[in-house]
Amino acid sequence: MTNTGMKGARSAAAALAFAAILGLTACGPSTSNFPGQPTGKGGPNNPTGEQQRESIFGEDGLKLFGGGSSGDDQGSGIGVNSFLWRASLDTIAFMPLASADPFGGVIITDWYQDPKTPGERFKVTVYILDRRLRADGVKVAVFRQTRAENGTGEWVDAAVTMATPMQIENAILVRARQLRISTIEATESR
Template sequence: MRIVKTFASGIALVAVLGLAACSGGSGSAGSGNIFGGGSGNQKQSTGGLRHQPKPEEKRETIWDLFTNVDDPNTTVEVNRYIWNASLDVLSFMPVQAADPFSGIIVFGYGRPSGGGTAHKATVYVRDPALDARSLSVALYTRSGPASAEAVRKVEDAILTRARQLRIRDGKL
């Protein structure tokens, strides 16, 4: 029984020392003091015991990983012309999934008019610039990946259509 009490006391001591090591000693905002202590001129967070760092503050302790400092209103920007051009050029394929926040469009199998082979595609628009590096296309047939030439033709068609959409909007 005495061994169990000693073991429990040892674990409690390790936990206290671990928390004390995270405190940084000053108790100031951003110092890692998870109990929100500090000098009287600092504002306490009303949302809980832990200091909620501002997005521009750097994380200093492991405990700061568990706070949500990311702005929920920030989204990944994608080029709207490339997005719309992808939907236009690959309109013969059914859209299975689309996420405009991450820039991914997943198309199901479809046959182009006048074409005999069914294709499916995944389009990834990863940058707000109207540029070839902003677009990535994965094209598949029922027998496997499509040729590099076919992928390049689809990418060129999407970029050409995106430029046309951009020029049309510039004339408004």
Template sequence: MANTRIYKLILGGLLVVSLSACGGRGLFGSGQNERRENDQNGFSRDYDSAAAQTAAERGDSIFDLFANNDDPNVTLRVNKYLWNASLDVLNFMPVQAADPFTGTISMGYGRPQGSSRAYRATVFITDPALDARSLRVSLQGSGGAAVATDTTRAIEDAILTRARQLRIADGKL
């Protein structure tokens, strides 16, 4: 029992020594990896200490990582026509999850009318533009079976066509 305590103590000491070596200034560090720059007077300036001084002047702390300092005026944009068209075209599938901030819609298994095969889909809308590059659809057959790329392309084309129809209808208001 005493041997296991000694081993744990030695292992803990080795862990502390090895972690201190990672910093570059610890037990084994010579400080040669530091980035330095000469200021206008020719004196050497340490970037790490300058960053720490700037953070101290602003009052930054480790707890700022957990604070909600996000700007409420910043919004992520997803094309509303592609979003609504995806829901219209894939209306035979139940929506499992939808995240308008990332532009992701996850659908569960559903059967299109007149088909015996069930599909599930994930739609990715990556850009606010009404463009084919802004839309990606991932389809899976029942049991995780692969779906032909022609089928996936047909679904993407149907979503794009419906999105253009929605945009035209919106413009007539």
């Protein structure tokens, strides 16, 4: 290699090393101030006494097995009211579960066919809408299908009476109330 070629290779290596050092120093802590960021040493990842660190689990954090007694009807630290959640699972326990999301408050069953009525099947979706035990904290959607009469045996969507989802909602609320009362009685007897 000639003398000029070696100088070119050295300057290319020096430029590459300089770029690497410049890139690594850019990854260091920032002293910039952004709107909503307190001045001084704190930042979103290093909070000061002025600013609390934000969490994806909310102000109280994640509580899986209960927690402090805040005096409300929240139950455990799942995303919805624990009494409504448990009551929903108890009420539709005879149906096979397809999905259950305790943080989003959605329970979806698979199709259930009652042995007494082989020509129809049902599917239920329960939405728990609140962290408090309230009458409007649960919503139920019921889907019904019947066998086609054309002899193909295919399932066809069918209408559901408006009373059916309301009856399931009422059963869930009654069971949630029973669970809450039994929890209160258990804590008072200690």
